[in-house]
Amino acid sequence: DTGVSQNPRHKITKRGQNVTFRCDPISEHNRLYWYRQTLGQGPEFLTYFQNEAQLEKSRLLSDRFSAERPKGSFSTLEIQRTEQGDSAMYLCASGPWSTTGFYEQYFGPGTRLTVT
Amino acid sequence: AQTVTQSQPEMSVQEAETVTLSCTYDTSESDYYLFWYKQPPSRQMILVIRQEAYKQQNATENRFSVNFQKAAKSFSLKISDSQLGDAAMYFCAGSNQGGKLIFGQGTELSVKP
Numbered sequence: 011d012t013g014v015s016q017n018p019r020h021k022i023t024k025r026g027q028n029v030t031f032r033c034d035p036i037s038e039h040n041r042l043y044w045y046r047q048t049l050g051q052g053p054e055f056l057t058y059f060q061n062e063a064q065l066e067k068s069r070l071l072s073d074r075f076s077a078e079r080p081k082g083s084f085s086t087l088e089i090q091r092t093e094q095g096d097s098a099m100y101l102c103a104s105g106p107w108s109t110t111g112f113y114e115q116y117f118g119p120g121t122r123l124t125v126t
Numbered sequence: 127a128q129t130v131t132q133s134q135p136e137m138s139v140q141e142a143e144t145v146t147l148s149c150t151y152d153t154s155e156s157d158y159y160l161f162w163y164k165q166p167p168s169r170q171m172i173l174v175i176r177q178e179a180y181k182q183q184n185a186t187e188n189r190f191s192v193n194f195q196k197a198a199k200s201f202s203l204k205i206s207d208s209q210l211g212d213a214a215m216y217f218c219a220g221s222n223q224g225g226k227l228i229f230g231q232g233t234e235l236s237v238k239p
Contacts, residue, residue, distance in 0.1 A: 041225060052130075052217050052229030053171070066224065099169065105225065112159050112178065113225030117171035 014118035016102050022124045023092055030088045031121045035104030041113055042085050044077055045101040046070065047120070053101055059085060060107075092125045099123075128153040130220050132230035139208045140238050146193075147203045147233045149218030158222045160194070162203045165232075166214040174216070177201065205235075213237045 015034045023029050035042050040061050045053035056075070057067045061082035071077075074092075079085040089096055099122050103115035129152045139145035151160065162174040177185045177194050185192050189209075193202045205212055218230040 055226045
């Protein structure tokens with residue numbers, strides 16, 4: 011078990027370009043979460059999956075953002091037509107199924123996006 | 127809606143001393159969980175301690191303990207015998223049954239040798 015991994019770790023792109031990030035959760039974790047963290051702020055929830063089903067999306071997730079988890083394993087987060095305001099750290103977390111209602115989350119190292 | 131507030135942007139503590147980080151939360155849920163996460167300069171978020179709202183007993187993990195005051199909606203973190211490795215950004219967070227975390231703004235803790 012190598013933990014949650016995210017690729018790439020850093021991405022620099024020009025405004026208007028599309029970018030895609032990948033998250034590989036801990037194996038057998040059926041819950042996967044995406045958060046966005048801007049400098050000096052706490053992470054903000056974007057969306058989460060249970061297996062391949064996307065169960066909730068934040069209002070922060072505009073129509074330029076799309077997330078998938080096609081086989082219930084890895085997930086991708088795509089941002090179309092990037093804007094400078096999209097510059098942030100994008101964090102992924104995964105967690106096991108719970109019968110107690112408590113869902114522990116294990117975070118990856120994040121992907122830092124810079125839009126120039 | 128759920129909100130989490132940390133009113134201390136920065137805190138400082140002398141090595142081996144004790145420090146308390148403050149957090150207040152607000153939720154309409156009757157069943158929820160509260161957490162403290164640590165984010166060192168390498169930026170990987172690590173769970174420090176958690177508290178189930180239905181439990182009256184305060185959680186403890188080695189040098190870390192919480193003071194959970196349900197009526198006052200307060201959830202503070204006490205770090206005893208502070209070590210240099212405790213220096214990091216600390217985030218208070220809450221979640222309901224759905225599991226998504228709502229984070230506070232963070233408190234940057236520095237530890238002086």
